Amino acid sequence: MEASGHTAGSILFAFGHHALMVAMGISWYALNGRDYVWREPFANNPLVEYQKDIKVYPGILLIASADCLYRRSRAADTPPATGTSSRR
Secondary structure, rough: OOOOHHHHHHHHHHHHHHHHHHHHHHHHHHHHOOOOOOOOOOOOHHHHHHHHHHHHHHHHHHHHHHHHHHHHHHHHHHOOOOOOOOOO
């Protein structure tokens, strides 16, 4: 994946994380009969969240890449099917 794809992916990840956290906060406060109030203006909060999420994004990519490589290596080690089944 190109750098621009990772940049877009990290921005989408951060936006999704921020939107999920706000939705959960609104829901939790509503369940408790209170109003959810943001501490910072809307434009500043996603930037702060992005600074935190950009540190997590490479770790997620590393785990996903390792899983993909593991699955490929397991598939390469699996012998091909013979076409006959022992079950009847």
